[in-house]
Amino acid sequence: MADFVIIGGGGYGAGVAWELARRGADVHLLEAKTIASGASGGLGKRGVRANGRDVRELPLMKRAYDIWPILHEQLEATTGYERSGHLLLLERDNDLAHAKTMRWMQEQQGIPSRWITQEEVRELEPHLTHDIQAAVFCPLDGIADHTATTRGYAQAAARLGALVEENTPVNALEIKNEIVTAVITAAGQRIEVKKQVLLLSNAHVPGFLMQELGINLPVWELLPQVMLTEVVDPMPINHLIGHAHRTLAMKACGRQIMISGGWRGRENPLTGQPETQPDQIEGNRAEATAVYPILAGVGIAEADTSRRELIAVDGIPIIDQLPAASNMIFATGWSGHGWAITPAVVELLADWALTGKRSPLFEPFRYTRFL
Ligand SMILES: Cc1cc2nc3c(=O)[nH]c(=O)nc-3n(C[C@H](O)[C@H](O)[C@H](O)COP(=O)(O)OP(=O)(O)OC[C@H]3O[C@@H](n4cnc5c(N)ncnc54)[C@H](O)[C@@H]3O)c2cc1C
Structure with missing residues (x-):
């Protein structure tokens, strides 16, 4: 039995567990495998970027900017956070007008964003191709170690009294009068819910909502690819790098370079792996x-390509509560960029679970936007 039962031990589940536990709440976190075994774990580091982000997520990113630099102190754990700055590179004439407009919009949202000329780009990144014409630079962007941070959240939550259980997949909900009264694990254990359930199991969420409530989410699953180069010495990359038209993201990870940006793996049709x-x-x-x-x-x-991520049809997450399970908050469909905003979102999710009041910053992410 617990006041707050959290399903999923990724950045979101572990983060909310910590946010609730540090406010004195009674928390039970259930993770199917191990903490950070999903999208919040694995190779390299994750980009913590506002540059180029959907306008509806920028207020969350602005708040996350405040939390990232101090999170390691709060968790007493490493987060690997570095404020390297993000350069969105512009190579084609066609992309300049959009990028200038985007830079202005980001500034209006409180995201420091500078227009960088070709000469300035070359000063910041001397090894870039000469074809880069300009860039939009967000100096407050950076990178973080997603695996370490997620584990740090879970460990900090446990130190504050949260019960963190690994190897415990949730199979079903017990619902009475549109209230979730218990969650049922694969082993048949019934865990009574006294207040709220937080369904934060990412790729598991759509199938589970269909099974339990008959609700369809307009999302699909992706296997994003990340790669690490051999050791490169000296390191030619100084910033987090994005590109306006190429499918590319790059960052220095120690003495290796992480290359990603939208290339994909595929599920083997025979093994499902x-x-x-x-x-x-x-x-x-x-x-x-x-x-x-x-x-x-x-x-x-x-x-x-082993880490599954869910993409929403309009490219922003779904964060909501459904009338058929009125004490369950779910959040999923991070669309490949859910890591950077995690510290801000988990704070607001915990507020919501404790007070019953949804933050206005969550308004754009309602499920009803699709109906
Ligand atoms: C390769 C890759 C690169 C990315 N790069 C970036 C980036 O640079 N910047 C950025 O901002 N974002 C990035 N993202 C997105 C970001 O990492 C994710 O959006 C975020 O980590 C999702 O966190 P989560 O806690 O919702 O999901 P997850 O980390 O997937 O956690 C869900 C957890 O639920 C557990 N679970 C599943 N089923 C059950 C069940 N039945 N019962 C209990 N537990 C269950 C899973 O085992 C898993 O541990 C990237 C994602 C990937 C995959």
């Missing part, structure tokens, strides 16, 4: 060397 695809690895590598020619000949040490 995610697998990397040679054409996707080669495509991502080719984009990276087109932008940083110095990387031609640098090998890929590791590629991974």
